[in-house]
Amino acid sequence: MKTLTAQMSSDGRTWRLYVVLFGESGWPTVRWERPGPVPTVAERRRALAELGYEVAPGAGWSWSEDSRDPDDDSTPVLLIAAVEVREREGGAA
Numbered sequence: 001m002k003t004l005t006a007q008m009s010s011d012g013r014t015w016r017l018y019v020v021l022f023g024e025s026g027w028p029t030v031r032w033e034r035p036g037p038v039p040t041v042a043e044r045r046r047a048l049a050e051l052g053y054e055v056a057p058g059a060g061w062s063w064s065e066d067s068r069d070p071d072d073d074s075t076p077v078l079l080i081a082a083v084e085v086r087e088r089e090g091g092a093a
């Protein structure tokens with residue numbers, strides 16, 4: 001079964017979880033309108049299910065950080081998480 005990448009990111013105000021669909025203009029997205037805490041694994045699982053996806057067997061979330069200005073290490077850190085997903089049988093919940 002084909003896998004895709006889901007990512008979750010925060011700009012310090014909201015959290016967004018989205019499934020990367022190359023070649024598409026809009027990606028399936030869920031938002032949490034809060035700066036913290038980080039959405040739990042259970043919240044992420046439910047959000048993916050709402051979008052019609054699930055974490056691929058054996059996959060785990062990985063985290064990295066980025067910056068709006070990579071040349072200035074005093075700018076706020078942007079957290080990005082990623083996981084491999086697959087379409088759920090039967091589609092969205």
